[in-house]
Amino acid sequence: MWQCQGVKATAAPAGAVRQGSLRELNLALVLGRIAAAPRPPSRAALAAETGLTRATVSAVVEDLVAGRLVTEAEPTPRAGAGRPARGLVLAGDGPAGLGLEINVDYLAACVVDLSGEVRHHVVHRADLRPVSAADALGRLARLAAGARAAADEQGLTLAGAALGVPGLVDAAGQVRLAPNLGWRDVPVPELLASHPPLAEAVDGVPALVVENEANLAALAELHAGAGPDNFLHVSGEVGIGAGIVLDGALYRGSRGWSGEIGHIPVRPDGPPCRCGGRGCLERYAGQEAILSAAGLAGADLPADTAPTRLAQLAEAGEAAALDALHEAGTALGVTVASVVNLLDLDTVVLGGGYAPLTPWLRPPMLAEIDRRVLTAAWSPVTVRPATLGATAAAVGAAGSVVRRIIARPAGWLARVGS
C-alpha cells in the first residue's frame, strides 16, 4: 500500500540504544563519510577521520560491501612508500531512488543512484490543468513504470519513491490544496495504489512519500552543492514556494506546510489575492504579475518558456521588462529581508522560473536586504541562482530516497538480508 510520511531523515536514535544500534550508528557514520568525501577514501583514512579503529572500519565496510552500498575502486597508486590504499566509493549498482513530479505543465520522473547521479530522467510536457487528478496520476504511473524498467536495465534496485506536487500535502499523502493545478483533497496514494511501481512500505518508511515540490527542490539544492547549512530556496513557478533548509536539514513545519512564502504580505493594504489576504508577494512577484507588468499579459506563453522570454527581453534592454523585474525583485527583497531577519540565513537561492532571471532580480533584492536586515552589516547575504534545472523537485525527490538510505543504511541492509 502506498502511504506517506515526512522526508526528513532523523539520524539520531530516538529510542533505546541496544547493542546493534552501535553498529547501525557506525554504519551510518562510515557510509556518510564515504558519500561526503571528495575522492574515494581508504579504510585507514576513514578510521583516522572518524576516530574508529581500523579494525572496526574494516568490519563496517565489509557489511556495507556485502549490502551493495559500497564498492572498492581500483587501487589508487600512492605517492611515496606503503601499501596502496583501496578506495571506497558508493555503489553504482545498488539501491536507487525514484523521483516523481507533477506540476502545472509537465510531469517528470527520474532515477538517482546512491552517489546522487541521475541515471534516468524523463519529462513529459502537457498542460495538466484541464486533466483530472486521476488521469494525471495515471500518466505519471506510466512514467514511473518506464523509470523502473530503466533502473532494472542498469542493475539498480528501486528502494523507494517520492513525489513532488505544487501544493499542501497532509501526513497521509493526500493533497489538500494545489491551487494552480485546481486540486483539492486528492488522495494521491489511493489513486496510485492501482499502479504500484514499488513494493510495500518497508521498515516504517512508506513506499511513496508525497511532498511539496518547493521542499524537494530545496533538498535537491542541498544535496547538489557543497552549499551552506542554512538557506532559503525560493521557487518561482506559477505560484511562489520556498523550501527552508536549517542546520543542514529540510525544515517542514509541524504539518509539512512550511515555506508558503507566496502569501506573505508585502503591502498589507495592497491588491486582494485569491488566498483571501491582501498584498501578498504573489501579487507582486508571481509569474502572472511579472508578465502583465512587462506587457506580456495576453501573450499566452507556455509557463516554462515565460522566464526565458522575459530574460531575452531584459537582455535586449526592453524597458517594460526591466521595470517589471525591478518591481518583482524589490517585492522579493522585502519578503526575503523579513525571512532573513527572522531566521538568520546567509544564502538565498533562486530556483524554478526565477533562476534565469537572477541577474535582474538580484540587485533590487540585495538593495532591500541591505537596507532592512539588521545583521547585514556583519555578514552579507548571498543571492544566487539554483544549480539545478527546472525539474529540480524530481531530482530532489529521488535524492531524498537515497539520502535516507545513506543516513540509515542498517534498514537497507536488513532488507537485502545480507
Next chain:
Amino acid sequence: MWQCQGVKATAAPAGAVRQGSLRELNLALVLGRIAAAPRPPSRAALAAETGLTRATVSAVVEDLVAGRLVTEAEPTPRAGAGRPARGLVLAGDGPAGLGLEINVDYLAACVVDLSGEVRHHVVHRADLRPVSAADALGRLARLAAGARAAADEQGLTLAGAALGVPGLVDAAGQVRLAPNLGWRDVPVPELLASHPPLAEAVDGVPALVVENEANLAALAELHAGAGPDNFLHVSGEVGIGAGIVLDGALYRGSRGWSGEIGHIPVRPDGPPCRCGGRGCLERYAGQEAILSAAGLAGADLPADTAPTRLAQLAEAGEAAALDALHEAGTALGVTVASVVNLLDLDTVVLGGGYAPLTPWLRPPMLAEIDRRVLTAAWSPVTVRPATLGATAAAVGAAGSVVRRIIARPAGWLARVGS
C-alpha cells in the same frame, strides 16, 4: 576563562560511536524520561517505556544515583498486588544552573535545579542606560555571587551559567549590538573574567554562555509548559524580539541572530526606523509606539510598569489605549501571519510586556492571521500569553544549563568522578 557558545544541546552523537557512547546514550535516554515523566517512574516502567531491559535500566540508574542526578523517592504504595515500585526523581541537591539577565531597566539572577525548580531569584531594578557596560556587569557579578552563595547554602552545585542580553551576541560571547542598552561591541566574557563565579569551561562547554534574551525566554517557555514543539515566542520589551522553537529545539540561526522580528517590514514605505529600514514592526508595536499612540508619550513611565498601566487603561475602556492596542495587534498579526506562513507554526506565545496585554492584542492578531495564513482553515493558530513572568530570560538561561546536563549526563558524571 569565560567563553561563549551556543545553547542548543545536540543529543545526537556526531562522531564515532564507541562502546562507552552506548552507555552515554542510555544515560541520556533514561534521565530524559525521568525528567519528562509526570510522576516518579519506577525502573520497571522506564524499561517498558524505553525498550531497554530492566537489567540495563538498573545499571544506568545506579550510575545516575551515584552521580547525584537522581534520587529515589519513597516507595509509592501500589494499587493491587506486587512489590511496590521505587519512584525515581531528579535530585534536588545535585547540579544546578545559574541564570543571569541584563536588560534595560533591571538585572536578574536565578538558580534553577535539575527538576527546573527556581531555587533562588533576585531582581535588581535600575535604569542601566546611563551606566557603563563594565559597571553594569560589575553589579551583575555581585548578583551572581549572591546566587552562588544561595546555591551553596541549599547544597546545590552550580554546573554552569548563562546570561541573557537584549541584543546580538557573536560566537565569542561578545555583544555586537544592544541598541536599547546603547551597547556596541562589548566583550562580556572578558569584562566578567575578573569576577568569575564559576570554574573554567568544562568538557567543551564554556562556564558562561551569552545569549539573546528573547531566545532564552522562548527556552523558558519550552521547558515550563508541556507545550507544542513548534512555536514563536514574541517578547515585547523596549524592542521586539522573538525566540523560535522548531521541532522542540531553539533555533538560533547560523550565527545565533535569529528572531529579529522587530525589524520585519510591516509597510515597506512606512515611517523610517532607526535600523535604517522603513515601516518596521517596532514602529507599530514597539513599546514607544504603543505608548505614544495611547497618549502616554511623555508620561515617562518606568519600562516595567508601562504594560500594566496600559492594561489598566484598556480595562477601563479608555478609547485611546484600546485603539493603540488594536493598531499594535494588527501590525503584530500581519507579521506573525508571515512567520506562520513561512514556518507552519501552531502556536504564538506573547511574552515580556505583551503578556498582560494579550486580551487586547489577540483579537486583531487572530483576525489578520485567519485572513492571511493559507493553512489557517485546516488548523487554527493559537495565540496565548507566556506562562512565566517578566524575567523569563533569566529562568530560561538557568534552565538551559540544567537541560544540557539532562541531555548529556555523561559529561557531568565524568566531572564528579562517579
Next chain:
DNA sequence: GCCATTTAATTCAACCACTGAACAAATAGC
C-alpha cells in the same frame, strides 16, 4: 496466619561490537 500470586529489582552467564596490538600484504627507495 499462611500461601499463592503479582510486580519490582538484582544477579549472572552469554553475546555482540569495539579496542588495541600484533601480523600479513603491498609498494617505494636504496
Next chain:
DNA sequence: GCTATTTGTTCAGTGGTTGAATTAAATGGC
C-alpha cells in the same frame, strides 16, 4: 634483495546489553 612505510586483517580482551533465573516485597484468598 632488504628496509621503511602504509594498508588492511586477525585475534584476544573488554565494556555494555540481553535474557533468564532469582530474590524481594507487597496483596489477596482461604
